[in-house]
Amino acid sequence: MKTFIQIFRSEFLHLLRSPFKVITLSLYVFAIIYGCQNGLNLFEKQNKEIMTIKSKNEESISKMILQYEEIENGMQEKPRRDPTSPYWAIWNTPSYAFKYPSPMMVFSLGQSEQYGYYKRVTNWSSTFDSDLAEEIANPERLAVGTLDFNFVFTYLSPILIIILLFNIGGLEKDLRFDHLVYLQNISKKKWLCIRFLFYLIITIALLFVFMFYYSLVAGAFKDYTSNLIGLLYTIIIYLLFWFTIFYFINYYGKGSSDHAMKMISMWIALCIVIPGIVQQVSSIKYPLNYMTDFLDVSREQRNNIFDLSADSLEIKLTQTFPRLEKTLYAADTSKDNSIINRSVSGLVNILNKNVSLKIENSNEEKNEFIKKFNLINPVTAFNNQLNALTDTDYYAYLQYRKQIQFIIDKKIGLILDDTWNKVVVNKLKYIEYVKNFK
Numbered sequence: 001m002k003t004f005i006q007i008f009r010s011e012f013l014h015l016l017r018s019p020f021k022v023i024t025l026s027l028y029v030f031a032i033i034y035g036c037q038n039g040l041n042l043f044e045k046q047n048k049e050i051m052t053i054k055s056k057n058e059e060s061i062s063k064m065i066l067q068y069e070e071i072e073n074g075m076q077e078k079p080r081r082d083p084t085s086p087y088w089a090i091w092n093t094p095s096y097a098f099k100y101p102s103p104m105m106v107f108s109l110g111q112s113e114q115y116g117y118y119k120r121v122t123n124w125s126s127t128f129d130s131d132l133a134e135e136i137a138n139p140e141r142l143a144v145g146t147l148d149f150n151f152v153f154t155y156l157s158p159i160l161i162i163i164l165l166f167n168i169g170g171l172e173k174d175l176r177f178d179h180l181v182y183l184q185n186i187s188k189k190k191w192l193c194i195r196f197l198f199y200l201i202i203t204i205a206l207l208f209v210f211m212f213y214y215s216l217v218a219g220a221f222k223d224y225t226s227n228l229i230g231l232l233y234t235i236i237i238y239l240l241f242w243f244t245i246f247y248f249i250n251y252y253g254k255g256s257s258d259h260a261m262k263m264i265s266m267w268i269a270l271c272i273v274i275p276g277i278v279q280q281v282s283s284i285k286y287p288l289n290y291m292t293d294f295l296d297v298s299r300e301q302r303n304n305i306f307d308l309s310a311d312s313l314e315i316k317l318t319q320t321f322p323r324l325e326k327t328l329y330a331a332d333t334s335k336d337n338s339i340i341n342r343s344v345s346g347l348v349n350i351l352n353k354n355v356s357l358k359i360e361n362s363n364e365e366k367n368e369f370i371k372k373f374n375l376i377n378p379v380t381a382f383n384n385q386l387n388a389l390t391d392t393d394y395y396a397y398l399q400y401r402k403q404i405q406f407i408i409d410k411k412i413g414l415i416l417d418d419t420w421n422k423v424v425v426n427k428l429k430y431i432e433y434v435k436n437f438k
Contacts, residue, residue, distance in 0.1 A: 003186060004194055011198040015164075024163045029206060031156060035149040036214045039106035043218055046101040046117050053118060057094035061434055064092055068427035086418035087342040089425040095121045095407055095437035099400040102391035103218035104226050107211065108150035110392025119404055123345040123411045126352040127401040128359065149211075150386045153235065154379060157203065158242045158267050164199045165243075166260040168192065169250045192251055200243050207235060227389040234389065238382045275380045278373045286366035301351050305344060310337045317343050317416075320350060327420035342419050346412045353405065360398065367394065410436065 015021055067083060070076035081088045099117040116132045119125070169192055211232070220226045246263055253259040308316065317340070318324050329339055374381040387393035414436065423429065 007191070007194045008198050011195055015202075021164055024160060025202075025206075028152075028156065028160045029210075031147065031152045032149060032207070032210050035147045035152045036106055036210060039109055039148050040214060040218055042109060042112065043101050043103065043105045046105075046112075050098050050100065050118060053096055053098075057096065060092075060094050064430060065427055068425075068430055072426060083430070084425045085342075086423050086425055087415055089430055090411055090415055090418075090433055091122065093430070093433045093437055095411065097121050097400065097404040097407055099397065102226065103215070103220035103223050104228065104231065104390035105392055106149065106214045106218045106220070106390075107231060108386045108390040108392055109148040110150070110387035110390060111394065111397055112392045115397050115400075117400075121404055121407040121411065123408065123415055124348065125404065125408050126349075127356045127405050127408075128352075132401075132404075150383065150390075153207065153238070154383050154386070155271055157239065158271065161199070161203065161239075161242050161246060162260065162263040162267065164203075165196065165246050165250065166263055167256040168195050168199075169253070169259075188251070192247060196243055196247055196250075200239060203239060204236065208232065211235075231386065231389045234382065234385055241378065241382075270377075270379050274373075274377050278370060278377050278380065282366055282370050285369065286362055302348055305347050305351075310335070310340045313340050313344065313347075316347060320347060321416060324416060324420050327417070328422050329420040339419050339422075343416055346416055349408060349412050356401075356405070360401075363394065407437065 064083065067076065071078060071084070078084060081091070083089050083092060097119045099115075101112070101117065105112060119129070119132060169188075211228075215221060215226075215228055220228050245266055246259075249262045249266070250259050253262065305313070305316075318330065324330055329336065370377075370380070384393060388395065414433065418425075425433075
């Protein structure tokens with residue numbers, strides 16, 4: 001224990017006498033704060049925007065209820081978009097899908113900058129509409145200054161560790177008195193382990209202090225769904241991964257310059273070369289073609305539906321939605337083209353769902369393909385794990401898209417059933433619609 005304390009004390013003095021290492025640590029701390037602050041700002045911005053939208057929705061609902069009261073009391077004539085028809089009543093019913101930000105977003109922005117977090121859902125919506133993707137992609141945002149904790153931790157922590165460790169054991173070898181150290185009743189293995197442990201503790205302590213503060217500010221401790229413990233555990237494992245690699249490099253190395261070259265080469269290989277190769281191979285095998293798929297649906301299949309006659313559309317609707325055959329309109333011998341026209345979105349939704357399913361299956365295959373390389377591509381694996389723990393990964397947004405599709409299906413289901421049953425919407429019926437989409 002005495003030896004342990006002596007080595008820690010001497011290492012602390014060594015650190016204080018190394019201005020370059022102190023400056024590097026200071027820059028690293030600044031990067032952590034900057035990254036976490038970016039995450040916190042985005043978290044607060046999204047929460048504020050969601051609250052604003054909900055407030056506007058309540059105002060819209062109040063205005064619609066007042067309009068129904070005036071129509072029912074004869075104080076107002078029905079407008080062109082008649083709110084007493086199910087189609088326009090449901091159209092005027094606020095229905096938003098929200099991707100509520102997790103407090104853990106502070107530590108990893110993930111896909112939260114690439115995709116929207118709220119959407120006004122209509123019966124014509126789809127899960128790959130243009131308003132679900134932000135105009136600027138993540139790499140471009142990084143170029144203009146957006147930096148998150150995940151990036152700092154994943155890619156800059158190894159660089160910090162290299163700077164702190166490259167001359168641990170290397171300086172003694174450079175000056176050729178390393179064997180004298182091992183005469184002091186301590187083995188080379190134990191001597192290096194204790195010195196490495198000193199910097200491991202410093203790195204973990206720095207990360208944990210700022211993570212604790214920003215978790216407190218963002219309310220992660222209050223959110224029972226947060227994966228803060230899992231995130232801390234993952235961080236420790238990742239740091240141990242790099243410390244272990246660098247330990248063996250230093251143990252078998254020939255000096256400071258040899259250590260530095262091998263460490264930097266390892267960082268380049270694990271952080272740039274291997275992830276780049278895996279990404280390139282996966283992109284070739286699974287190219288991004290979903291916009292083409294949606295254009296095909298929009299230009300060809302949708303146009304084919306719109307070109308059908310009212311009679312053909314009615315037949316197609318009853319074949320696709322058999323329950324419509326039991327409605328009042330189906331039993332009526334008279335024809336009403338407006339009912340058919342207001343039901344077309346149901347057929348388009350089926351097309352969109354089929355294409356969406358194809359895209360999601362392709363994405364899942366690509367994800368599984370990338371996961372096969374986790375053993376040789378550990379940096380990307382850890383990066384994806386952090387995104388998963390902070391609810392900003394692909395699967396978090398997959399659930400969001402499923403939520404959107406659920407609302408679309410519910411809207412179309414209500415439009416079809418109530419339109420074909422010739423329901424006349426009043427204030428109470430409108431309130432019922434509102435409750436369906438709360």
